[in-house]
Amino acid sequence: MIRFHKEGYKIIVIAFILSIAGILLADKFIEIIWLVKVIQIAILILLFTVLQFFRNPKRVTTLDERTIIAPVDGKVVVIEEVEEPEYFKDKRLQVSIFMSPINVHVTRYAMSGIIKYSKYHPGKYLVAWHPKASTENERTTVVIENNVIGEVLYRQIAGALAKRIVNYAKEGEEVVQGTDAGFIKFGSRVDLYLPLGTELAVKLGDKVKGGTQIVARK
Structure with a gap:
């Protein structure tokens, strides 16, 4: 399961809201189908980039004071x-x-x-x-x-x-x-x-x- 850092929670929520809004608005107001798809794919790529940036994978550290x-x-x-x-x-x-x-x-x-x-x-x-x-x-x-x-x-x-x-x-x-x-x-x-x-x-x-x-x- 992918974990995200707490410093990114607010930005991730905003990114999700804007992404959903952008996808829906493009589908509603743009009549050229291929252009709609291009815009929606671009939005999803930007969302993925935000998620990628704030990921926080679990790391197991072997403690050693030396x-x-x-x-x-x-x-x-x-x-x-x-x-x-x-x-x-x-x-x-x-x-x-x-x-x-x-x-x-x-x-x-x-x-x-x-x-x-x-x-x-x-x-x-x-x-x-x-x-x-x-x-x-x-x-x-x-x-x-x-x-x-x-x-x-x-x-x-x-x-x-x-x-x-x-x-x-x-x-x-x-x-x-x-x-x-x-x-x-x-x-x-x-x-x-x-x-x-x-x-x-x-x-x-x-x-x-x-x-x-x-x-x-x-």
Whole structure:
């Protein structure tokens, strides 16, 4: 059975209502049969796209405090040492995962631990793969700490189409690896900032599955 994320319920209901109305109106007011069919098929394709975007497949996470799992579905587009300017203010290993519109857009906690920092930043809507997207786009920054790995930062970044980032992380809260951490609507990217020396389990170009696939380990 297909599950949908709660952040999409309102949009899905509206999409269903508009789709039914559009199909009925096309049949009533357009006399050219082939044109009616084209319009109705286009409406159904748009509805399917909305449903596809908000799907929330169940993922079974193998809990391990020594591992960091992919927070989202997508493609690994960046692996490099960088200066993290907001929280750590020192060098970290950045791993960035880009989500296309057809990917599952649920964000999941990459590891279990305590939320040490959670902040929302309004910003621009540059394409998600733009180098400045991580510092200029709408984004949220969250830091999780556990006793084995230490502190890991992840950043939800809005893309050119994304207009709302949903972040459930609250400072002081204890969270469980693989559980629901939020949602990014309509295209985006998530950056992970790991301690230097962290052993990676992915490489550039890899496609990863959020909530199950190991990205790095201590």
